[in-house]
Amino acid sequence: MTGMCDEIRPRAGLLPLTIYVAAPRGFCAGVDRAIQIVELALAKYGAPVYVRHEIVHNRHVVEALKAKGAIFVEELDEIPDTQAPVIFSAHGVPKSVPEAAEARHLFYLDATCPLVSKVHIEAERHHEDGREVLLIGHAGHPEVLGTMGQLPEGSVHLIETIDDALAFTPKNPDALAYTTQTTLSVDDTRAIAEVLKERFPRMVGPRKDDICYATTNRQEAVKRIAPLCDRLIVVGSPNSSNSLRLVEVAERAGCPRAMLVQCAAEIDWANFIGIKSLGITAGASAPEVLVEGIIEAFKARFAAKVQSVVTAEEDIAFKLPRQLRDGPAL
Template sequence: MTKPPLLILLCAPRGFCAGVVRAIDAVERALVLYGAPVYVRHEIVHNKYVVEGLRRKGAVFVKELDEVPDGDAPVIFSAHGVPKSVPEAALARRLFGIDATCPLVTKVHREALLHHKRGRHILLIGHAGHPEVVGTQGQLPQGATTLVETLEDIATLSFADESALAFVTQTTLSVDDTSDIVRALQARFPAIVGPHKEDICYATTNRQGAVKRVAPLVEAMIVVGSANSSNSQRLREVAEREGCPVVRLLLRADDIDWSVFGGIATLGITAGASAPEVLVEEIMDAFAARFEVTVETVSTADESVFFPLPRELREQAAE
């Protein structure tokens, strides 16, 4: 039987960002230099495929440092960042800590610390419980930050000194939602101080921009990524907001529901910043087995950002 035609619009940029590449490379480089086990506090990035691949190579993922035995095996802190207490605890135990925090998350940490030193109370725009938010709040004393998740939260805010406020944001948020929250904060607190350059990272902005271009043009859209990935979930939301009738967040080709995708003629595909390209290819191959596929890439930005490995691993590499 002749396969039906399917036009796939492939978003670009998509997939790994520079911070994710750096974090994964840090674990792999540490495994080469020191051998297994290499301990990693929390998932190095939010993608089950990536985490399982590193686990097979000898990485041991732990929730907290007390699961790490004493010794000189490396302990890597994830790309999302950690509270200041975590590296301090590692140092106290003389563990070999390696910080793989994305430099763009570190930028937010530094902004928050600077505002705190200048006597400002910090409004952190983000999602409660996300590791990046926990890490940012953990840079400062308890009570120094207030979490803002939604526009509705702003109405409940009250501060003794409204002239000494600042805001920072989680790096993986919806660009549009965050802009709305920032505008509402500035309207409510005219003196509030923001970052010199927005905190939402280039990769989040670029991937959402590509989805905005593609989503109105297709009958269905797949976001390749893990359910616990904030930036992947935001891509799904952006596609839905732009009017795409069917949007699904999928990790692997096995997750495709053919009762939903079996009768379409146009499909958009993107991938979250922690999703490897091999999973995009796997999903495209699954469609190629059922459809006569034509692929067009829709590119909205060029990316050339590179972050070097953590210093400890660079020094070893130089030796």
């Protein structure tokens, strides 16, 4: 986007600075798949391609896809009758959305992250088994709306805090299950789940933690570098849940101040006067080019030494929708 990440003029005088760059960081497999779905749909079917909600929560990504011919809408009723593909975002959607698309004979592609789809399936199975379903998550987040929308209204109870967990009154304490949003703080979620388990010992939880591997790995990487840093930057968008959690994790892990920054042009340099060490990471929907731009901005102002701190290796990839893997265009 023009002017969004313009280079900033360096200041005179270069003081030493160690930059610790967390790894893993940035795009996860679900985000990478979702962006590929939009790009491949544009390549196969041509512009326009309609996308319901931001495909991922990153302004840079959204603007780049707009430039290629993607049209972003919040609801299906903003889309005209069309043969063009309609893509659902990586966060997932309520069941009512594909049902509405089918009623209008829209051709849609579902870019929901497979790990979010796993949570949807868990919630449905618990409901079918006669359990009340608790969802640990943040009200209003698209992923939460999508998960709650898999079941009849009133079947899922949102738990945002420990106070919510303490206040919840079930219909039957022996017929409860919980699941979670995939992009939460690992530590906060564990604390809430422990309260629920203590109150309702027979409550059923996920066989494996619902918080996705990428969220977990990025939080662990931040915990490693945070105590070493005078300041820590999380590259990400204000509406990105996993990016906001990284800011919280960094400060809890010992960094005096962490902040969310979308790109180099947003840096308030007054916050970095006198620092000797800086941490940098990126949320799961932030492209690496934004990280590189921020590193270069600091190199222009400091005698910077960059160290990569690797805490995990990631090699996960998810299959693309069948329509984009084979077969002719519509």
